[in-house]
Amino acid sequence: MKIAPGQRQQLDFLRETLEGLEETVDRKSRQGFRDLKARLDGWAARVAVIGQVKAGKSTFLNAFLGQHDFLPSDVNPWTSVVTNIRVNMPEDPVSGARFEFFSEEDWDEIIAGTSRIRKLTEQMLPGFDTELLKKQSEEMRDRAQRRLGKHYPALLGSEHSYDFLTNDLLKRYVCAGPGSDDGLERDSLGRYAAVTKVANAFMRLPEFAVPTIITDTPGVNDPFLVRDEFTCRSLDKSDVFIVVLSAHQPLTEVDIALIRILAKQDNKDCLIFVNRIDELDDYSAEVPRVIEDVTKRLTAAIPDIAFKILAGSAFLADLALRDDADAREMRDAADNAELHAFLQATHGEVPDDQIDRLLLGSGLAQVKETLSGVIDTGIGCSQLGQLLEDVRAELNGIQFVTRRERDSLQVQIEKVGGNPEGAIAELEREIAEIRAMQDQLEGFSETAETEIDSVVGKAWAALEAGLMREVETYVAGQRPQFEAALTGGERGGTLHVELTPLQLRLETAVKASFARSREGTDAALSTCIEACRAAIGARFDDPTGSITLDELPHDGFSSTLTLAKRSLQMEMIADRGWAFWRRPKVNVAKSVDALRQIAVEEMRPSIEKLLAAFNEAQVERASAGTARIRVMLRMLETSVGERTQRLRRDKTELERVASDPQAQLHMTQRLQSQMEVLERRLLNLAVTDSALAKPEPGTAQAAAA
Ligand SMILES: Nc1nc2c(ncn2[C@@H]2O[C@H](COP(=O)(O)OP(=O)(O)OP(=O)(O)O)[C@@H](O)[C@H]2O)c(=O)[nH]1
Numbered sequence: 001m002k003i004a005p006g007q008r009q010q011l012d013f014l015r016e017t018l019e020g021l022e023e024t025v026d027r028k029s030r031q032g033f034r035d036l037k038a039r040l041d042g043w044a045a046r047v048a049v050i051g052q053v054k055a056g057k058s059t060f061l062n063a064f065l066g067q068h069d070f071l072p073s074d075v076n077p078w079t080s081v082v083t084n085i086r087v088n089m090p091e092d093p094v095s096g097a098r099f100e101f102f103s104e105e106d107w108d109e110i111i112a113g114t115s116r117i118r119k120l121t122e123q124m125l126p127g128f129d130t131e132l133l134k135k136q137s138e139e140m141r142d143r144a145q146r147r148l149g150k151h152y153p154a155l156l157g158s159e160h161s162y163d164f165l166t167n168d169l170l171k172r173y174v175c176a177g178p179g180s181d182d183g184l185e186r187d188s189l190g191r192y193a194a195v196t197k198v199a200n201a202f203m204r205l206p207e208f209a210v211p212t213i214i215t216d217t218p219g220v221n222d223p224f225l226v227r228d229e230f231t232c233r234s235l236d237k238s239d240v241f242i243v244v245l246s247a248h249q250p251l252t253e254v255d256i257a258l259i260r261i262l263a264k265q266d267n268k269d270c271l272i273f274v275n276r277i278d279e280l281d282d283y284s285a286e287v288p289r290v291i292e293d294v295t296k297r298l299t300a301a302i303p304d305i306a307f308k309i310l311a312g313s314a315f316l317a318d319l320a321l322r323d324d325a326d327a328r329e330m331r332d333a334a335d336n337a338e339l340h341a342f343l344q345a346t347h348g349e350v351p352d353d354q355i356d357r358l359l360l361g362s363g364l365a366q367v368k369e370t371l372s373g374v375i376d377t378g379i380g381c382s383q384l385g386q387l388l389e390d391v392r393a394e395l396n397g398i399q400f401v402t403r404r405e406r407d408s409l410q411v412q413i414e415k416v417g418g419n420p421e422g423a424i425a426e427l428e429r430e431i432a433e434i435r436a437m438q439d440q441l442e443g444f445s446e447t448a449e450t451e452i453d454s455v456v457g458k459a460w461a462a463l464e465a466g467l468m469r470e471v472e473t474y475v476a477g478q479r480p481q482f483e484a485a486l487t488g489g490e491r492g493g494t495l496h497v498e499l500t501p502l503q504l505r506l507e508t509a510v511k512a513s514f515a516r517s518r519e520g521t522d523a524a525l526s527t528c529i530e531a532c533r534a535a536i537g538a539r540f541d542d543p544t545g546s547i548t549l550d551e552l553p554h555d556g557f558s559s560t561l562t563l564a565k566r567s568l569q570m571e572m573i574a575d576r577g578w579a580f581w582r583r584p585k586v587n588v589a590k591s592v593d594a595l596r597q598i599a600v601e602e603m604r605p606s607i608e609k610l611l612a613a614f615n616e617a618q619v620e621r622a623s624a625g626t627a628r629i630r631v632m633l634r635m636l637e638t639s640v641g642e643r644t645q646r647l648r649r650d651k652t653e654l655e656r657v658a659s660d661p662q663a664q665l666h667m668t669q670r671l672q673s674q675m676e677v678l679e680r681r682l683l684n685l686a687v688t689d690s691a692l693a694k695p696e697p698g699t700a701q702a703a704a705a
């Protein structure tokens with residue numbers, strides 16, 4: 001089957017349209033369409049595979065790509081580096097890989113981010129998580145230095161590229177595991193894993209109809225917190241998530257928290273794959289029960305989203321791909337009565353061929369079909385829809401300019417035999433008027449930009465204060481817990497403070513802030529557009545009708561970046577007086593105060609990242625909006641500039657021909673042939689415009705129709 005054929009049609013349609021437009025328009029108008037084509041060439045469906053350690057993510061992806069043993073998947077070593085498999089990206093090499101290494105700044109960020117709270121941690125919280133993070137990142141750097149010796153400094157911040165990629169080569173960069181430090185060949189396993197930030201593998205697979213970037217991630221509860229950090233960052237870039245769960249241990253609290261955050265992000269789709277069903281005892285009976293259980297728990301935890309839940313076994317799919325002798329034996333073992341009963345119960349058939357039975361049982365085809373639908377009707381639609389809007393805006397701008405050109409030619413033809421001086425004076429007056437209008441429009445646009453800058457700046461500052469306030473309030477609210485722990489008879493010891501409710505409150509605060517910022521930005525933008533339209537209205541046919549604020553990026557905002565911590569651990573601070581024989585008492589006020597400091601310090605890096613992401617989103621929306629306004633102004637500028645030039649030329653021409661009937665005739669003929677060129681161009685543009693207005697195959701409208 002083909003994955004995302006609908007979006008293929010849409011991509012082809014857009015590319016053909018852009019190429020056609022590039023040919024139709026004159027040289028100076030081409031750049032706009034070239035830029036849009038570059039955007040189109042960079043587009044990819046982005047799919048991330050996530051899940052707990054050893055759920056079978058890498059095995060699943062290998063089966064998905066139809067390449068047994070491509071991504072390292074075994075008990076040891078484990079995946080420790082985010083790996084992007086870039087399929088059918090037009091600008092990429094057809095095979096090979098590029099590995100990007102950590103830079104000095106990346107290390108500093110990880111280590112310095114924790115040193116600020118080191119003292120606090122040592123004083124009050126032995127064994128606190130962030131200490132572990134720091135320790136791990138230092139260990140990781142040391143290990144890298146030890147293993148790489150004199151090559152280490154040269155590697156930092158650089159990258160390695162290969163024309164061909166083998167499984168062993170990939171292992172060197174993306175695997176970690178016990179034994180990857182010492183006792184192994186220098187060249188082997190995980191040699192570069194500690195310094196690799198991200199791995200990119202390039203391939204062409206005909207099964208994928210559109211460019212797709214598939215990301216394999218380290219398990220989310222990877223013992224390496226540093227890696228968790230990078231996994232979270234890479235997730236923000238994906239549009240579809242495939243959460244791989246293990247059938248015999250489905251849906252932990254961590255899974256639910258993760259799915260909740262992912263599913264709540266705008267325009268993101270979340271597909272659940274319950275893997276390893278072959279390990280269940282009686283899977284024809286167990287699989288429906290597991291699916292029901294997962295569905296029930298997800299519906300309870302996240303009631304407003306209907307999840308796509310599928311079950312299968314990456315292992316069975318992998319077996320079907322292999323052709324070694326071991327595999328043959330394993331296939332025979334897996335192809336048992338249980339599998340047959342399962343196939344009969346779920347699919348109503350047991351295929352004759354063994355490979356077909358294994359593949360059907362693996363559930364892979366269903367995942368492909370579901371993913372294909374998700375790309376075709378979900379992300380693909382919305383992102384390419386946005387691009388289509390921008391193509392139309394550019395096209396309408398050019399139509400407008402061309403029409404003006406034609407009209408002015410028309411006027412010229414009429415005036416060649418008339419009164420040149422009067423005509424010139426009239427045209428000059430018109431130029432002055434247009435210039436005044438342009439100044440006015442510039443003014444509107446500047447006002448809007450200033451206003452937006454202020455909205456964005458204020459939103460950021462208010463959110464920062466708001467989030468810190470939430471943390472403080474939350475901690476203050478923990479006092480009863482401390483007191484309850486006391487009356488419960490506890491003396492000293494450790495208290496665990498759940499952060500999920502705090503996260504929820506932070507999320508609500510961020511959402512509300514974003515909504516306010518968006519409202520302010522949108523209001524400034526639409527006021528500007530309306531003012532511009534009113535100013536243009538009287539003098540021109542409105543060239544800006546196609547410009548709207550539809551489909552701007554980031555209608556809302558939420559981020560995976562709040563994931564970093566799930567609970568805080570707090571040592572109760574004891575009051576030890578001189579009477580050391582008494583049992584120590586917990587000092588509630590001091591403990592709450594200590595918790596407050598810890599929480600503030602601990603949450604700060606996450607909050608800073610959240611703020612940065614928030615800011616990026618609001619700035620992106622604002623920039624996209626102001627870019628549309630600039631397109632609008634550019635439409636006018638181009639036409640006005642050309643017109644002014646032409647009028648000057650005309651003046652000289654008119655003076656020359658006024659007294660020479662032969663020259664008059666020549667000029668009229670020349671102008672008429674220019675007119676014909678423009679008329680033809682306008683006709684072509686109109687045809688493209690109406691094609692763009694129709695719902696194309698693969699779009700949401702077409703799917704609905
Ligand atoms: N029986 C069975 N084993 C599986 C299945 N999927 C994966 N495995 C095995 O589980 C082990 C771990 O699989 P991986 O693909 O490395 O798991 P992962 O999720 O990528 O693990 P990390 O990268 O460490 O997070 C391997 O030995 C696989 O062969 C399955 O469907 N059934």
Ligand SMILES: [Mg+2]
Nearest residue numbers: 057058078079
């Ligand atoms: Mg893996």
